[in-house]
Amino acid sequence: MAVWKRVYRGLLPDDYLTWLTVTPEHVGQFREALGNPTSWRFIVAESNGQLIGYGGVGPVNDYDFPPASPGAGELCTLNVAMPWQRRGVGRALLARLTDALRDLGYTEAVLWTFRDNPAARGFYEANGWTYDRHGDFDLHGPEPMSAPAVRYVRRLDGVP
Ligand SMILES: CC(C)(COP(=O)(O)OP(=O)(O)OC[C@H]1O[C@@H](n2cnc3c(N)ncnc32)[C@H](O)[C@@H]1OP(=O)(O)O)[C@@H](O)C(=O)NCCC(=O)NCCS
Numbered sequence: 514m515a516v517w518k519r520v521y522r523g524l525l526p527d528d529y530l531t532w533l534t535v536t537p538e539h540v541g542q543f544r545e546a547l548g549n550p551t552s553w554r555f556i557v558a559e560s561n562g563q564l565i566g567y568g569g570v571g572p573v574n575d576y577d578f579p580p581a582s583p584g585a586g587e588l589c590t591l592n593v594a595m596p597w598q599r600r601g602v603g604r605a606l607l608a609r610l611t612d613a614l615r616d617l618g619y620t621e622a623v624l625w626t627f628r629d630n631p632a633a634r635g636f637y638e639a640n641g642w643t644y645d646r647h648g649d650f651d652l653h654g655p656e657p658m659s660a661p662a663v664r665y666v667r668r669l670d671g672v673p
Contacts, residue, residue, distance in 0.1 A: 514533060514534070514535055515594075515595075516592045516593070516594060516595060517530070517533060517592075518530050518533065519595055520595075520630070520632075521627070521630075524627060524629050524630060524660070525627075525652065525660055526652075526654075526658055528654075528655070529652055529654040529655075529658055532654060532655050533654075546569065546571065551617075552571055552572055552617070553569060553570070553571040554569065554570050554571070554610070554613035554614075554616070554617065555567060555568070555569040556568055556569075556606055556609045556610055556613065558593070558597075558602050558605065558606055560597070564594070565593065565594045565597045565602060566591075566592060566593035566594060566597060566602045566603065566606055567590070567591075567592060567606070568588065568590055568591035568592070568606045568607070568610045569588075569589045569590045569591075569610075570586055570587065570588050570589060570610050570613050570614045570617070570622075571586065571587060571589055571617075572586060572587065573585050573586060573587045573623060574587060574589070575587070575623065575664075578646065578648060578664065580623060581621055581623050581645060581664075581666045582620070582621045584618075584619055584620035584621055585619060585620075585621040585622060585623050585666070586614045586617055586619035586621075586622055586623075587622065587623050587624060588607075588610055588611075588614070588622055588623070588624040589624075591603065591606060591607065591610070591624075593606070598632075603636055604636075604640060607640055611667075611669060614669055615669050619669055620668065620669050620670050621666060621667070621668050621669060622666065622667050622669055623645070623664055623665065623666050624637065624642065624664070624665050625648075625650060625662045625663070625664050625665075626662065626663060626665065627650065627660055627661070627662055627663075628647060628660075628661040628662055628663045629660075629661065634663070634665075637665050638665075641667050642665040642666065642667045643665060643666055643667060644663060644664075644665055645663075645664045645665060645666045646663070646664050647661065647662065647663050647664070648661075648662055648663075648664065649661060649662060650662035
């Protein structure tokens, strides 16, 4: 959440970023997903016992859109702590997360990121993901708000 508050300043509404906090509902959702390794996988990066990044994969939660294919899973979240960005942590996490999607039996993967987040888009494009379509991401904020988002896809068979 600290990463969101820094990276998305100017991209998402200020009111939303100020309001954003870790709620018991978030914790419950994480606990539930962590307890269900046949559907979800989370991978963390640590340095000297400190969490410096994490990501998660699971079933497609593709809002109003159909999955790219019936065999698609989703990269649901990926965040690297600010001081560690652009030092290879994201790439290492992404490699393990795509392995986790394969391990869960998926042959294709999708992800959503904000349309106006060039760093993330550059990162995914440099790592074999292809723009697929655009839509609006519901922020589930204190009042109805959304942000333009883009979907990326990649196949999981063949190229590692
Ligand atoms: C996007 C993110 C996960 C990438 O992780 P990272 O550890 O910073 O990335 P890596 O060091 O592994 O890879 C860097 C590569 O990604 C691409 N990249 C990273 N930042 C970039 C930027 N600002 N502009 C263009 N390309 C960028 C480049 O190809 C870069 O390679 P290079 O440094 O050799 O040019 C990380 O920056 C992050 O957590 N950002 C904030 C949260 C976020 O946007 N998450 C994704 C939401 S879906």
